[in-house]
Amino acid sequence: MRPAELSPLFASARSLTGVGPRVEEMLRKAVRLPPGVTETRVVDLLWHTPTGIVDRRSAPTIASAVPGTIVTLEVRVLRHRPSPRGNTRAPYKVQVEDDSGRLDIVFFHAERRFVEAQLPVGETRFVSGRIERYNDNTQMTHPDYIVAPDKRDDLPMLEPVYPLTAGLSGKVLSKICRRAVERLPRLPEWQDPAWMKSQAWPAFHDAVVALHKPQDAGDVSNGSPFWQRLAYDELLAGQLALGLVRQKQKVQPGRRVSGDGRIRARIADALPFALTGAQRRALADIAADMNAPHRMLRLLQGDVGSGKTVVALMTMAMAVEAGGQAALMAPPEVLARQHVETIAPLAEKAGLRLAILTGREKGKARELVLRHLAAGEIDIVIGTHALFQPDVHFHDLGVAVIDEQHRFGVMQRLALRQKGDLNPDVLVMTATPIPRTLTLAFYGHLDVSVIDELPPGRQAIKTYWKLPYERAKVYEGVRKVIAEGKQAYFVCPMISESEKMQTQAAEDLYYRLSTEVYPDLRVGLLHGQMKPDAKEDVMLKFRAGELDVLVSTVVIEVGVDVPNAIAMVIEDANRFGLAQLHQLRGRVGRGSDQSYCVLVAEAKTEEARARLETMVATTDGFKIAEQDLRLRGPGQLMGTMQHGNLDLKIADLVKDARMIEVARDCSEWLLQIDLHLQLPEHQGILSQVQEHPVDKTLLTVS
Ligand code: ADP
Ligand code: MG
Secondary structure: OOOHHHHHHHOEHHHOOOOOHHHHHHHHHHOOOOOOOOOOEHHHHHOOOOOEEEEOOOOOOOOOOOOOOEEEEEEEEEEEEOOOOOOOOOOEEEEEEEOOEEEEEEEOOOOHHHHHHHOOOOOEEEEEEEEEEEOOEEEEEOOOEEEOHHHHHHOOOEEEEOOOOOOOOHHHHHHHHHHHHHOOOOOOOOOOHHHHHHHOOOOHHHHHHHHHOOOOHHHHOOOOHHHHHHHHHHHHHHHHHHHHHHHHHHOOEOOOOOOOOHHHHHHHHHOOOOOOHHHHHHHHHHHHHHHOOEOOEEEEEEOOOOOHHHHHHHHHHHHHHOOOEEEEEOOOHHHHHHHHHHHHHHHHHHOOOEEEEOOOOOHHHHHHHHHHHHHOOOOEEEEOHHHHOOOOOOOOEEEEEEEEEOOOHHHHHHHHOOOOOOOOEEEEEEOOOOOHHHHHHHHOOOEEEEEOOOOOOOOOOEEEEEOHHHHHHHHHHHHHHHHOOOEEEEEOOOOOOOHHHHHHHHHHHHHHHHHHHOOOOOEEEEOOOOOHHHHHHHHHHHHOOOOOEEEEOHHHHOOOOOOOEEEEEEEOHHHOOHHHHHHHHOOOOOOOOOOEEEEEOOOOOHHHHHHHHHHHHOOOHHHHHHHHHHHHHHHHHHHOOOOOOOOOOOOOOOOOHHHHHHHHHHHHHHHHHOOOOOOHHHHHHHHHHOOOHHHHHHHOOO
């Protein structure tokens, strides 16, 4: 429940003077409410923050006013010169003066009565607008403000500039926003007083007022204490929202899964390597979660090649040791099959009963798997979304592992889904390194483990950036690699989102390479419009070493694992985002041989150059993700991860990175002293928590 004094803020904007149905509709566009929201509320206007200000404080005399600047002048009205009859294109001019000189105020398409009422002859008026020179005359066309001396205070000396929409003038919008601000009551402070003092931050009320009625040009920029205070509040509200979701998850009944380690020991024996420290740390986190009485919801981040598959297998083994079953969901199908291939030999040695279930298992084969699953005669099942169709019943699903690579959609739904009265533990794996600030901001409700160490003996992939005219040399280099019995990928230029165009690009490159460049080599082609059988056929051939070169679209981005392929050429690499380049490059460097990645590109923009240089400089996925965040901002970055409405209104996850850590700590502390944010002094921040998108998508799901 929201305190009564706040309810005027949550009323429709139409409750404000001057806002009718038509204006309200324009407001909805201007403040960019998410689709589906049908009404602008007063509070939405408070968060419609200015992008700058118009400074009207300059009050020179007419003679000293600088053309091109915005000024506020005190003038006497001398005479009106309406446009001549029949010539509406000629302007209506009003001559005014002060002690220093004269000025024409110019109107186009003006109505005589209107102008006469605004500027009565012989009276004094304040006019504010841009000064111009025209044929030796000083003039001001369509002043922004014309006010009588007794209304002088209505003229905003520092006028905020808001993002607008067609039909809605800045003047109208700023007036409406000012009215909205008047609704904001003074609320008891929710921030810790010592912290407030150390930051020299204003009260919430004053901060909001300052954004809409700035006293100084700097007030509406990210660095101002007003802005910082509100940014911090926004981050804090986000952390509290995630914290509340986290609490809710923790009370979901789970079960204590504690295996005796016997299967894990057998797997470890069968592995040709020892686990890395990072893998062991992740497994310790997971074991602790599974052992706890509540449900596990853990995100495992690890760069491509960091060895997540073994961690998944060990996790599943824990559930089986405790008498349960385990599922590994890894779409698309190629990836699921690849996992089966890697895991099957280990499973066999460990005595685990393994099955696969994808869209391709049909009829009898599928029925058999379903029957065994329901009877508990399968320990581990690996598959695609097909695993979670309604007619799939587990005898006793202890843990679900989801290999999401870089798609996060499934996690949210699955994480909250109730299956029976005991919820399986959930481990989500992602190969997309997410900068820590983003993890905190968006996945703060999940526990996170990071595999931040590659298995030993890996050689960093050597990356080169070459210009298009150097192609011939690049092709020769690849030929040398192939002469040594190795294989190479060519990734074709990303020319459009359209599958068809993409296919065309792949076919063109394939044609050129197979006929002109490497007529003597075995070249294969892989693209998204091929039938699944044909795709798999090509992949199998490439894996078996029956192809030297594989030309592909970005379909190889996900999961393909051919250690003998040690070179990759990415054509028109400037067209790809950093995250995508990193994913693509991760297809090489999977064995112990030195691998190479060549980016063929012209850098047409500064940003493209920065991206290419980053790729050359580092193979560390986290560093690349940080750089991506700086270059593209969180919206874009998370957008590629298929996440919805994540826009922050005030805070900036790059500039305000430091604050989010503080907000995280503070939110934990607040929830400790006030579990449901019920104390009167927490009502103000609670109402912001309730506004948080996480709140809407997760908190309300029960
Ligand atoms: P990803 O995290 O990309 O899924 P994988 O699990 O496919 O990585 O592992 C990549 C490669 O590294 C595989 O060939 C795997 O066998 C190997 N690997 C995994 N863990 C280790 C380790 N601790 N030591 C040596 N090699 C390892
Ligand atoms: Mg993997």
